[in-house]
Amino acid sequence: MAIMDARPGEITIKEPEVQESVIIRFAGDSGDGIQLTGSLFTHDSAALGHDISTLTDFPAEIRAPVGTRAGVSSFQLNFSSGEIHTPGDRLDVLVALNPAALAVNLNDLPPGGIIILNEDAFNKTGLKKAKYGASDPRDDGTLAGYQVYPIPITSLTLAAVEPLGLGKKHASRCKNMFTVGLIAWIYDRPIDGLLRQVDMLFDKKKRRTTTPEKYEIFTEANRLALRAGYNYADTIEMFISKCRVGKANLPAGTYRRVTGNEATALGFLAASTISGLELLYASYPITPASEILHELSKFRHLGVRTVQAEDEIAAVGMAIGAAYGGKLGLTGTSGPGVALKSEAIGLAVMAELPLVIVNVQRGGPSTGLPTKTEQADLLQAMYGRNGECPVVVIAPQSPADCFGMALEAYRLAIKYMTPVFLLSDGYIANGSEPWRIPDNSELPDISVSFPDDPEEFQPYARNPDTLARPWAIPGTPGLEHCIGGIEKEDIAGKVSYDSANHERMIHLRDEKIQKIANDVPNIELFGPKSGDLLVLGWGGTYGAIRHAVQNAQKHGLSVASAHIRYLNPLPTNLGDILRDFKQVLMPELNSGQLRMLIRAEYLVDAVGLEKISGQPLQTNEVENRIYKMLGFSPAGKPEPTITANNLTSIQEA
Amino acid sequence: MPEQKYSRKDFASDREVRWCPGCGDYAILTQVQKVMPQICDELQLAREKITFVSGIGCSSRFPYYMNTYGFHTIHGRAPAIATGLQVSRPDLQIWVVTGDGDGLSIGTNHLVHCLRRNVDLKILLFNNRIYGLTKGQYSPTSRQGKRTKSSPMGTIEQPINPISVAVASEATFVARTVATDTAHLQEVLLRAAHHRGTAFVEIMQNCNVFNDGAFDSFSTRAVRADRSLYIRHGQPMIFGKNNDRALRMPSGNPEIVDLAKFPKNKLRPYDETSERSSTANVLAHLNEDQFPVPLGVLRCIKKPTYSELLDDQIQTAEKRRGKKDFMTHVHSGEIWTIDG
Numbered sequence: 002m003a004i005m006d007a008r009p010g011e012i013t014i015k016e017p018e019v020q021e022s023v024i025i026r027f028a029g030d031s032g033d034g035i036q037l038t039g040s041l042f043t044h045d046s047a048a049l050g051h052d053i054s055t056l057t058d059f060p061a062e063i064r065a066p067v068g069t070r071a072g073v074s075s076f077q078l079n080f081s082s083g084e085i086h087t088p089g090d091r092l093d094v095l096v097a098l099n100p101a102a103l104a105v106n107l108n109d110l111p112p113g114g115i116i117i118l119n120e121d122a123f124n125k126t127g128l129k130k131a132k133y134g135a136s137d138p139r140d141d142g143t144l145a146g147y148q149v150y151p152i153p154i155t156s157l158t159l160a161a162v163e164p165l166g167l168g169k170k171h172a173s174r175c176k177n178m179f180t181v182g183l184i185a186w187i188y189d190r191p192i193d194g195l196l197r198q199v200d201m202l203f204d205k206k207k208r209r210t211t212t213p214e215k216y217e218i219f220t221e222a223n224r225l226a227l228r229a230g231y232n233y234a235d236t237i238e239m240f241i242s243k244c245r246v247g248k249a250n251l252p253a254g255t256y257r258r259v260t261g262n263e264a265t266a267l268g269f270l271a272a273s274t275i276s277g278l279e280l281l282y283a284s285y286p287i288t289p290a291s292e293i294l295h296e297l298s299k300f301r302h303l304g305v306r307t308v309q310a311e312d313e314i315a316a317v318g319m320a321i322g323a324a325y326g327g328k329l330g331l332t333g334t335s336g337p338g339v340a341l342k343s344e345a346i347g348l349a350v351m352a353e354l355p356l357v358i359v360n361v362q363r364g365g366p367s368t369g370l371p372t373k374t375e376q377a378d379l380l381q382a383m384y385g386r387n388g389e390c391p392v393v394v395i396a397p398q399s400p401a402d403c404f405g406m407a408l409e410a411y412r413l414a415i416k417y418m419t420p421v422f423l424l425s426d427g428y429i430a431n432g433s434e435p436w437r438i439p440d441n442s443e444l445p446d447i448s449v450s451f452p453d454d455p456e457e458f459q460p461y462a463r464n465p466d467t468l469a470r471p472w473a474i475p476g477t478p479g480l481e482h483c484i485g486g487i488e489k490e491d492i493a494g495k496v497s498y499d500s501a502n503h504e505r506m507i508h509l510r511d512e513k514i515q516k517i518a519n520d521v522p523n524i525e526l527f528g529p530k531s532g533d534l535l536v537l538g539w540g541g542t543y544g545a546i547r548h549a550v551q552n553a554q555k556h557g558l559s560v561a562s563a564h565i566r567y568l569n570p571l572p573t574n575l576g577d578i579l580r581d582f583k584q585v586l587m588p589e590l591n592s593g594q595l596r597m598l599i600r601a602e603y604l605v606d607a608v609g610l611e612k613i614s615g616q617p618l619q620t621n622e623v624e625n626r627i628y629k630m631l632g633f634s635p636a637g638k639p640e641p642t643i644t645a646n647n648l649t650s651i652q653e654a
Numbered sequence: 655m656p657e658q659k660y661s662r663k664d665f666a667s668d669r670e671v672r673w674c675p676g677c678g679d680y681a682i683l684t685q686v687q688k689v690m691p692q693i694c695d696e697l698q699l700a701r702e703k704i705t706f707v708s709g710i711g712c713s714s715r716f717p718y719y720m721n722t723y724g725f726h727t728i729h730g731r732a733p734a735i736a737t738g739l740q741v742s743r744p745d746l747q748i749w750v751v752t753g754d755g756d757g758l759s760i761g762t763n764h765l766v767h768c769l770r771r772n773v774d775l776k777i778l779l780f781n782n783r784i785y786g787l788t789k790g791q792y793s794p795t796s797r798q799g800k801r802t803k804s805s806p807m808g809t810i811e812q813p814i815n816p817i818s819v820a821v822a823s824e825a826t827f828v829a830r831t832v833a834t835d836t837a838h839l840q841e842v843l844l845r846a847a848h849h850r851g852t853a854f855v856e857i858m859q860n861c862n863v864f865n866d867g868a869f870d871s872f873s874t875r876a877v878r879a880d881r882s883l884y885i886r887h888g889q890p891m892i893f894g895k896n897n898d899r900a901l902r903m904p905s906g907n908p909e910i911v912d913l914a915k916f917p918k919n920k921l922r923p924y925d926e927t928s929e930r931s932s933t934a935n936v937l938a939h940l941n942e943d944q945f946p947v948p949l950g951v952l953r954c955i956k957k958p959t960y961s962e963l964l965d966d967q968i969q970t971a972e973k974r975r976g977k978k979d980f981m982t983h984v985h986s987g988e989i990w991t992i993d994g
Contacts, residue, residue: 047990255985256992257989258988270983281738301970302968303978304972314764315731315734319735321735322741325738344728441981475746476743478700481724485725485727486710496669
């Protein structure tokens with residue numbers, strides 16, 4: 002990178018250097034507006050045509066003690082001219098607005114990386130709060146080998162917005178915009194788009210306040226700060242050169258940036274439109290699922306009904322009530338909430354109603370790590386109920402994929418009259434990426450038919466193809482009947498304590514779920530159809546696995562990846578795929594839950610890569626394991642034998 | 655609009671009723687089946703619009719015996735499930751059947767929140783002051799000292815009062831009746847059916863196997879007139895075989911007066927529509943050994959229902975932002991286009 006040699010005083014500004022992708026992390030106190038900063042810069046990146054992927058990390062406390070490590074919030078953006086699948090492991094740039102932000106995030110910045118520091122925050126108090134003690138990381142060797150740019154961001158911001166006469170508190174809040182301006186200069190982008198976003202941001206707030214003139218001033222202050230940051234970088238000659246990232250080669254279409262939770266909400270909205278059935282979302286606030294409630298609550302004008310229930314059990318109960326009434330009954334939560342909903346989900350299995358449950362997984366057990374990610378609720382979704390109680394379990398693999406999988410949840414729930422679990426996780430729920438808005442023709446068919454013929458009606462007579470029972474809803478003349486949690490007689494649906502009937506019904510409920518395997522897409526292989534190693538994953542680890550396998554393929558290794566989005570039932574071609582590889586590696590953010598299922602189902606000796614730190618899986622973690630399993634030392638890897646040009650043909654072979 | 659008038663038979667299912675012989679639930683089932691044709695007639699309701707939702711317990715078997723739509727759900731959750739049904743299907747008339755264990759122990763939370771939301775549901779709480787289905791443990795409404803299988807030395811717990819729970823939860827309709835007083839039961843059921851919002855009805859019901867005679871001290875034919883107080887809107891609270899006594903509440907303190915000594919015209923008529931719930935609350939807390947037991951509609955006030963307010967918001971939002979479909983929605987706001 003050209004700016005590595007930056008020395009004030011001996012500078013010649015060069016043409017912007019072209020980079021394929023850049024990973025920036027903005028970090029600061031949770032009150033510093035970090036998430037907003039990141040979001041703003043991300044949207045600008047997307048609008049400029051880059052592929053993007055983001056990662057957020059914030060404390061569980063609303064306002065953790067200011068300046069401490071516990072209070073650090075961060076937003077990471079990977080923007081690229083190539084295809085990317087993850088927010089990236091190793092940073093190129095770290096913006097640290099205080100010493101604690103530096104302390105918490107420095108490990109993720111490899112030597113040579115850029116650090117932009119808010120020098121004003123590196124005072125005695127700041128260092129002490131960050132537990133740096135007497136030693137200042139700026140001059141005790143901690144930052145040796147990095148390109149460090151200490152900038153008095155707070156004072157420069159205060160000076161920039163001074164003409165507006167804001168108090169110090171409000172004025173210094175604009176420092177995040179100053180950093181956006183700085184970064185915009187370094188990456189050679191015009192700031193018009195960013196300024197427009199500042200306007201849009203405050204326009205929204207202006208519309209909702211009684212004191213719009215106050216927000217007029219805030220808008221202006223943020224604009225000034227943003228310009229000041231840009232101009233400062235342009236003038237100070239601290240950065241030797243600009244970098245430029247080209248446009249990505251994304252498929253043509255109209256895009257919006259979505260977080261996983263936003264895409265989930267949109268998917269359910271689409272399901273409601275396609276099926277013609279109103280949506281009732283009942284939920285109890287819980288991190289990291291609450292955004293789904295917030296999003297859907299905005300859709301009153303689209304006929305969406307949301308209820309903030311008194312507890313998790315009531316929420317699932319309400320969703321079941323809606324499903325019984327012939328509407329889309331939906332509930333969403335995280336792991337602890339699912340624990341509370343389990344009995345009611347069993348009722349929906351027994352009553353065979355189309356219920357969808359979203360679990361945005363977080364670190365467990367118990368309250369666990371509410372704001373961190375994990376994939377440890379898979380077995381809970383599979384088996385966490387009393388009795389033999391099968392449900393469909395599916396999992397999106399990326400933020401944008403949440404849209405399609407939310408639709409799938411309803412397609413399957415309605416067609417097969419069954420509860421469906423949608424297992425998202427904190428990583429994809431809060432992460433974001435571009436989502437190409439599909440055409441109507443790309444959306445699945447969700448057709449609904451309510452029986453109305455009293456002559457033929459039997460509550461538990463099944464469709465011979467799907468084994469679904471009829472969705473007979475209150476209000477239909479002549480179809481009056483009673484359902485419930487007690488075992489029902491096959492076909493007639495009356496209460497039955499008959500042992501042979503009970504066994505038959507258990508098999509029928511199971512068979513109905515297993516049949517769905519024929520109605521889900523085959524699992525796709527990325528890489529050769531057979532070979533030395535298959536890396537198999539599910540859920541939010543998709544990006545890291547895909548990226549790692551791609552890198553290993555470039556080094557000539559016989560490795561492929563496959564990602565399971567349909568977990569119960571599993572796709573029918575999975576067994577064959579597993580048999581065609583000598584070894585199978587299964588990275589999961591748990592103690593090997595899917596691995597246990599796969600080993601039991603296919604008797605394959607899959608090896609686990611288990612990470613349960615609350616942090617997402619990283620590409621290098623998977624990549625290193627691939628090399629190790631294929632006989633290379635942990636650090637070593639073979640020389641690249643394949644170029645990007647012939648990679649595709651090798652994969653196809 | 656139903657073309658035919660229904661009869662009681664139309665509401666009786668073909669399933670064999672399986673409560674214990676002599677159970678108070680039979681009387682309630684009969685009265686509900688009897689009063690349904692009148693309800694359908696008065697409210698211009700078709701039978702298929704009626705749905706019974708229940709939880710778990712003896713009382714919760716009720717939906718199986720009604721020839722209407724029915725959902726026998728899980729313990730304590732019927733008000734939540736019925737809320738979801740009502741909010742998505744405001745065209746239905748939904749009855750919730752629960753008991754003292756189902757509604758006031760495991761499901762108290764849902765009952766309270768359903769009442770405060772004023773969801774348009776009719777809730778019938780069969781109170782027999784005992785756990786029947788699990789064969790004889792004390793319930794949250796069992797009187798202190800009650801000896802049961804799980805309290806051989808007598809329960810040490812203070813009982814909860816269904817009416818005061820309902821009043822404290824801002825219920826818009828609160829009534830109490832006794833299963834054995836069939837005429838009164840019918841009258842209260844009709845009133846509940848006509849109420850818009852949550853109608854809460856406590857029905858005192860005898861469990862002749864595990865808690866026989868729990869209500870005999872005030873509800874048998876012999877003592878009823880002297881030991882029960884039939885509350886009627888606009889009338890003073892007079893009771894007694896010869897209508898010779900009255901309950902009054904000077905400064906909120908209940909006292910019984912002898913009408914031979916106390917002028918009748920100085921008694922205040924009962925106001926079920928009073929916004930203040932203090933009178934209903936005092937009635938709920940009367941010691942049943944010292945005072946007659948109040949029966950009837952204690953509270954009936956008009957407030958918008960939950961789904962009325964929710965549907966209002968939907969209409970307001972549609973008016974304000976225009977009724978959009980999914981595609982228009984996702985194509986508005988912060989989007990960008992990439993050309994092929």
